Amino acid sequence: MKELERTKRISISTVVFILILVIGVLTFKMPTNVYRKTKAETFAMLKTQEYLVAHADIDQTNSVLIDIRDKFDYSINHLENALNIPTSEILNANSISLFNELxxxxxxxxxxxxxxxxxxxxxxxxxxLGYDNIKILNGTTHLVNTEFQVKNHDLEKPIPNYMDIFKQVESDEAAPVEKVAPPPPKKVIAVKKKKKRKPEGGC
Known part of the structure; x- marks a missing residue:
């Protein structure tokens, strides 16, 4: 009798486990956004500076300006014909569909x-995410007397090699730390308190 109950329990748990697997497979969805570039490709691209474009070099017919500031800053003023997509909304379905269209x-x-x-x-x-048609405006934007102006941004050259910096940090962390002897304890000198003189009485 006990063996029969045990067999029933095992078979019920097996059926439940299989059902969970089937439901998991049926409801599984691939993530919407998947990275397509490796770290090496990203570092190589950053070294080139080809992702930067000066304001004077923008091709007005084949380019679309995207203002990534928040909606409030955009509403005060922005570059002519610029669309507003704040960084926090860059991966929204509407934003991704616009970037695909471009x-x-x-x-x-x-x-x-x-x-x-x-x-x-x-x-x-x-x-x-694989968008090779994206660039950054190499300029700082300012609002001067209600006029939105762009000033060229000077980059420091050469660009630092981030891989060398990371390796240096790792080697610094791995290096043995020299032990520094604690300073000798300070001597405490007791100061004797002076006794208060009793006031002299007079008559």
């Missing part, structure tokens, strides 16, 4: 913010 049309999306560093996050996300 790629299919052979157009370049030029991202800009207050400076090139602000556009870096959005650019890196899109580049690693």
């Amino acid at each position: 790629r299919d049309q052979g157009k370049t999306a030029i991202l800009y913010g207050k400076n090139p560093d602000e556009a870096n996050s959005a650019y890196m996300l899109l580049y690693q």
Whole structure:
């Protein structure tokens, strides 16, 4: 009798386990966004600086300006004909569909913010997703007397080799740490308190 109950339990748990597997397989969805670039490809691209474009060199017919600042900053002022896609919304379905459409049309999306560093996050996300038609505006944007102006941004040259920096940090962490002897304890000198003199009485 006990063996029969045990067999029933095993068969029930096996059926439940198989059902869970089948449901998992049927409901599994591939992630919407998958990185297509390796770290090596990304580092090689960063060395070239080809992802930067000066404001004067923008091809107006084959380029679309994307303002990655928040909606408030965009509403105050922005570059003419620029679309607003904040960095926080760069992977939304509508944004991805726009970037796909621009790629299919052979157009370049030029991202800009207050400076090139602000556009870096959005650019890196899109580049690693496989969008090769993305560039960053190499300029700083300012609002001067209600006029939105772009000033060329000077980059430091040469660009540092990040791989060498990472290797140096790792070697520094692996190096043995020299032990420093603690300083000798300070001597405490007791100071005797002076006795208060009793007031002299007089009469």
